[in-house]
Amino acid sequence: MLSIQNLTAGYGQSQVLQGVTLHIAPGEIVALLGRNGSGRSTLARAVMGQVAAQGYIGWRGQNILGKMTFEIARLGIGYVPERRDVFAELTVAQNLLLGQKPGQPAGRWSVADMFGLFPQLQLRYAVAAGVLSGGEQQMLALCRTLMGDPDLIVIDEPTEGLAPLLVEAVANFLCILKTHGVSVLLIEQKLNVALQVADRCAVMGHGRVVWTGSPAEMQRNAPLQQEWLQV
Numbered sequence: 001m002l003s004i005q006n007l008t009a010g011y012g013q014s015q016v017l018q019g020v021t022l023h024i025a026p027g028e029i030v031a032l033l034g035r036n037g038s039g040r041s042t043l044a045r046a047v048m049g050q051v052a053a054q055g056y057i058g059w060r061g062q063n064i065l066g067k068m069t070f071e072i073a074r075l076g077i078g079y080v081p082e083r084r085d086v087f088a089e090l091t092v093a094q095n096l097l098l099g100q101k102p103g104q105p106a107g108r109w110s111v112a113d114m115f116g117l118f119p120q121l122q123l124r125y126a127v128a129a130g131v132l133s134g135g136e137q138q139m140l141a142l143c144r145t146l147m148g149d150p151d152l153i154v155i156d157e158p159t160e161g162l163a164p165l166l167v168e169a170v171a172n173f174l175c176i177l178k179t180h181g182v183s184v185l186l187i188e189q190k191l192n193v194a195l196q197v198a199d200r201c202a203v204m205g206h207g208r209v210v211w212t213g214s215p216a217e218m219q220r221n222a223p224l225q226q227e228w229l230q231v
Contacts, residue, residue, distance in 0.1 A: 001026045001183055002047070002059055002152055005040035009046040009053035010041050016042040017053070018207035024152065029174060031194035031215075033229055034204035040187045043083060043204070044154045047185070048072055048079055054126040059152075074101065078150030082157045082187075084141040087128030092121055095140055099147030107149025108180060112188075115137045135166040142173060150181040157191055171197050191229060195219055203228045 002024040009017040016039045018170055032040050046053040049069045057065045059203050062073055063141045073079070087095050088131045096111050115122035118139040124132060129140055130209075138158060145153055155174075159167045168192065174197045177184055186196050203211040203218075218224070 001028075002185070003057040004043075004047070005058070007043070007046060007053055007055035007057065008133065009042055009051050011051065016207050017046065018054070020204075020207070020209055022028045022202055022209055022212075023038055024183050026151075027178060027181045027183055028199045029178055029186060029197055031186045031188050031201045032189065033188060033201060033218075034196055035228065038204040038228075039207040040204050042189055042207075044079070044081075044156050044185070047077065047154055063096035073148065073150075075204050076149075076151040078145040078148055080141050080145050080153065080158060081161065084137045086129040086132070086137050086140050086144070086190045089128055091126050091128055092132070092140055093125045096121075097107070097145055099144035103146050107147070109146050109149060111147075114147065117176065118143060118169065127223055135162050138162060138166070138170065142170070146177075146182075150182065151179065152185065154187075156187045156191060158186070159188065159193055167193060168198060174216075191218075197229040 003019055004022045007017055007020040008015060020043055026150060030186065045051040047057055049067050050074050053065060056063060059075055061078065069204050096114055120136060121139055124136060124148045129137060132140065142158065151204060158170050171193055174184055186198065201215055202209050207219050210228060211224055
């Protein structure tokens with residue numbers, strides 16, 4: 001579904017990605033792990049057309065490198081950035097409706113579905129998003145993206161700063177996406193979350209993918225964890 005080959009990207013004179021190759025199959029959750037500064041978030045931004053890049057990013061066989069972010073979103077790729085980016089002055093319900101793609105048929109998901117995934121949002125549906133807690137804003141950002149009915153979601157650090165119960169709720173959300181055939185590129189710091197939800201793990205270091213394998217292989221590989229992960 002998504003094929004990244006020999007991708008380089010950076011900011012100004014600083015090159016962050018040093019030839020990344022990574023593939024995601026339909027319905028697959030790939031957890032992208034690594035230390036801060038390894039290039040994971042830059043890879044997410046490159047996929048979404050938010051940073052200058054060279055190489056190849058194939059989406060269902062079409063090279064999307066160089067396309068604008070809104071064009072990539074319309075092709076079926078959703079993005080939940082680390083900073084969440086909710087519309088602070090709009091209500092929860094309005095934020096969710098803004099996630100829908102205009103001029104396209106109704107997708108697989110409705111506002112009622114979002115409230116089913118995160119009942120706490122239903123209790124806050126008329127509240128401005130700016131006064132929500134960090135965990136509630138994360139729920140809202142995930143659901144707003146899902147309202148666009150993507151076939152792949154790139155999610156950057158969804159459990160950062162969340163309480164354990166909310167971390168578990170996000171993990172359950174990711175598992176539900178898989179049952180509906182939605183692929184996920186999950187950028188994550190917490191190894192336990194990656195091991196719980198991922199079909200495959202990839203580790204980045206110094207702007208490259210240095211290892212890929214199953215969650216079971218990752219769990220058994222203590223030297224890999226010590227060298228490349230923040231554990």
